[in-house]
Amino acid sequence: xxxxxxxxxxxxxxxxxxxxxxxxxxxxxGGIICTIGQLITFFYITYFNFTEKTAGNPTVATIIFxxxxxxxxxxxxxxxxxxxxxxxxxxxxxxxxxxxxAIEHKTEGFVLGVGGNIFKLAGSVIVFGVTAAxxxxxxKLILVTMGVANW
Amino acid sequence: xxxxxxxxxxxxxxxxxxxxxxxxxxxxxFAKDFDKFYDDERAEEDSNEKGHQTxxxxxxxxxLQKAKIKQNDVDFLMxxxxxxxxxxxxxxxxxxxxxxxxxxxxxxxxxxxxxxASLLTELGGSRYALAGAGSQHNSVERQFRYPxxxxxxxxxxxxxxxxxxxxxxIAKGQMNSPVVEAATVGKVIDLxxxxxxxxGAAMAPAACDTITRHLKGRGQKLxxxxxxxxxxxxxxxxxxxxxxxxxxxxxKQDVQKIRDAGAEYYGDDESFLAGASGAGxxxxxxxxxxxxxxxxxxxxxxxxxxxxxxxSPLTVQQNESIPCTAHAVEISMK
Amino acid sequence: xxxxxxxxxxxxxxxxxxxxxxMDIGKLTPAxxxxxxxxxxxxxxxxxxxxxxxxxxxxxxxxxxxxFGNSLTHGAIAEAEKHGWIxxxxxxxxxxxxxxxxxxxxxxIGALIFHSKGQHP
Numbered sequence: 001x002x003x004x005x006x007x008x009x010x011x012x013x014x015x016x017x018x019x020x021x022x023x024x025x026x027x028x029x030g031g032i033i034c035t036i037g038q039l040i041t042f043f044y045i046t047y048f049n050f051t052e053k054t055a056g057n058p059t060v061a062t063i064i065f066x067x068x069x070x071x072x073x074x075x076x077x078x079x080x081x082x083x084x085x086x087x088x089x090x091x092x093x094x095x096x097x098x099x100x101x102a103i104e105h106k107t108e109g110f111v112l113g114v115g116g117n118i119f120k121l122a123g124s125v126i127v128f129g130v131t132a133a134x135x136x137x138x139x140k141l142i143l144v145t146m147g148v149a150n151w
Numbered sequence: 152x153x154x155x156x157x158x159x160x161x162x163x164x165x166x167x168x169x170x171x172x173x174x175x176x177x178x179x180x181f182a183k184d185f186d187k188f189y190d191d192e193r194a195e196e197d198s199n200e201k202g203h204q205t206x207x208x209x210x211x212x213x214x215l216q217k218a219k220i221k222q223n224d225v226d227f228l229m230x231x232x233x234x235x236x237x238x239x240x241x242x243x244x245x246x247x248x249x250x251x252x253x254x255x256x257x258x259x260x261x262x263x264x265x266x267x268a269s270l271l272t273e274l275g276g277s278r279y280a281l282a283g284a285g286s287q288h289n290s291v292e293r294q295f296r297y298p299x300x301x302x303x304x305x306x307x308x309x310x311x312x313x314x315x316x317x318x319x320x321i322a323k324g325q326m327n328s329p330v331v332e333a334a335t336v337g338k339v340i341d342l343x344x345x346x347x348x349x350x351g352a353a354m355a356p357a358a359c360d361t362i363t364r365h366l367k368g369r370g371q372k373l374x375x376x377x378x379x380x381x382x383x384x385x386x387x388x389x390x391x392x393x394x395x396x397x398x399x400x401x402x403k404q405d406v407q408k409i410r411d412a413g414a415e416y417y418g419d420d421e422s423f424l425a426g427a428s429g430a431g432x433x434x435x436x437x438x439x440x441x442x443x444x445x446x447x448x449x450x451x452x453x454x455x456x457x458x459x460x461x462x463s464p465l466t467v468q469q470n471e472s473i474p475c476t477a478h479a480v481e482i483s484m485k
Numbered sequence: 486x487x488x489x490x491x492x493x494x495x496x497x498x499x500x501x502x503x504x505x506x507x508m509d510i511g512k513l514t515p516a517x518x519x520x521x522x523x524x525x526x527x528x529x530x531x532x533x534x535x536x537x538x539x540x541x542x543x544x545x546x547x548x549x550x551x552x553f554g555n556s557l558t559h560g561a562i563a564e565a566e567k568h569g570w571i572x573x574x575x576x577x578x579x580x581x582x583x584x585x586x587x588x589x590x591x592x593x594i595g596a597l598i599f600h601s602k603g604q605h606p
Binding site: 017019022023026027028029030031032033034035037038039040041042052056057058059060061063064065067068071072073083084085086088089090091092093094095097098099101102103104105106107110114118121122124125126128129130132133134136137138139140141151 | 486489490493494495496497498499500501502503504505506507508509510515516518519520522523524526527528530531542543544545547548549550551552553554557558560561562565566569570573574576577582583584585586587588589591592593594595596598599600601
Binding site: 001002006013015017022076078080083084087088097103121 | 197198199200293297298299300301302303304305306307308342343344349352355356387390391394395398
């Protein structure tokens with residue numbers, strides 16, 4: 001049996017992920033996380049004199065704090081198995097990838113273990129985010145200077 | 152003589168075994184045959200890797216106690232695991248002070264170590280030899296996949312790495328013990344499977360090749376065995392193997408009797424997805440359940456095939472395929 | 486208030502569905518998926534499209550990781566507007582520091598408190 005024939009056989013006997021079900025679960029959990037974020041935003045606006053614009057930062061910090069607790073007590077991985085992208089795409093997923101790596105590498109010490117590995121998973125998000133932002137802003141700057149576009 | 156098939160005319164005997172397992176493995180359908188459980192998967196040590204080492208040491212000690220053999224009388228230790236450079240096995244060998252060779256056949260190490268130990272016994276070079284393997288969920292998971300607490304979604308084809316260690320004590324042919332009659336060393340088979348969350352599909356062709364070669368070399372049929380059990384193909388890999396063997400022309404009703412330790416390990420619990428995997432999976436089941444069946448004379452002839460995926464996190468990231476192997480050992484009881 | 490909660494739920498949920506489709510149909514790892522979403526967020530802001538989404542959906546647009554790309558670009562463009570090309574470099578983390586600093590801080594605290602133990606599926 002060659003590789004192609006085998007792949008055919010293998011796929012015919014392997015269950016396919018139920019994409020519709022996965023998407024529904026992602027929608028539900030992702031939506032709930034964002035709704036909680038919105039509630040926290042209201043909380044900061046109502047009680048701490050933040051504005052619609054400035055409340056974003058404390059909201060993110062609070063939600064990452066909650067992520068730390070869920071990650072540490074082993075709940076987040078269960079949510080992740082259920083929700084897929086629903087818990088990976090919100091900033092809680094970013095927090096979980098940082099915090100889980102930090103906890104995991106504790107046994108190698110705080111400098112080389114935690115410090116060296118904390119961005120093992122989340123690092124690429126920062127690297128590509130910064131690179132993309134740089135390119136986008138630069139292109140826009142050039143276009144504006146040329147008078148083709150406006151800020 | 153067929154490629155890779157070994158006969159043991161002196162019939163080295165498996166005189167004792169020791170199997171220890173972690174807390175989750177208490178739920179295993181095979182748990183009643185294990186010797187010892189730890190309520191803490193780190194075995195009260197301060198790292199997962201140290202806990203892994205402790206379990207390997209304990210399993211060896213239990214085997215020695217059962218046979219009433221002293222550590223200094225054991226000539227060889229053949230052991231392996233899945234952690235980088237097999238450090239848990241290395242450290243365990245340092246504690247046990249038994250001449251040692253580390254073996255890496257991934258999750259097939261339980262059987263490859265038995266093959267080497269049997270050969271040393273056959274050659275007359277070993278009075279007693281310990282052979283086995285183990286795995287520890289957390290230490291394997293963090294190395295091959297993600298941190299344990301990372302919330303990534305695993306597909307239904309993924310398997311759960313077992314926390315367990317299993318070792319056997321092999322001595323010259325003896326009455327009233329199961330004996331190693333023959334073995335087949337696996338080829339590395341690579342049918343270009345690339346999904347690290349679908350090991351069953353990657354490993355099934357290797358198991359198929361080894362089983363076919365063993366039967367041909369021994370002039371046997373599937374029905375000559377009371378039990379044919381693979382290591383950790385899982386709930387999806389096992390049907391793939393069966394389909395391949397039927398395509399090879401083997402009788403359907405015999406093929407249907409083939410069992411897989413990984414597929415049965417955690418029963419019907421769906422949170423374990425496609426079942427169990429890891430070097431500790433085949434080691435703990437082969438060296439407890441199978442040996443018990445033979446010792447109690449419920450079975451006479453068993454073919455145990457441990458399957459292993461020989462990948463590393465590096466090769467996965469470099470988009471390489473997953474090469475796999477399977478080692479088989481034929482154990483019988485008179 | 487209720488309507489803004491509903492909008493956050495729907496828009497946030499939909500962005501996660503896009504992520505799920507990238508993972509299930511595109512067969513991408515979570516890391517690849519998040520990277521693509523961050524880059525998408527950065528590009529959308531280049532066309533001034535992400536801020537309207539935030540005005541519309543609130544946390545539904547600020548909580549998904551796309552928002553991280555958006556704020557990086559937003560900071561860079563805001564500074565570029567004031568200081569020219571040098572601002573592109575210096576403005577990037579102006580807006581978006583909280584997510585990263587919170588993750589680092591709570592990662593460190595998490596490592597102090599918790600162990601990688603307790604294995605249950």
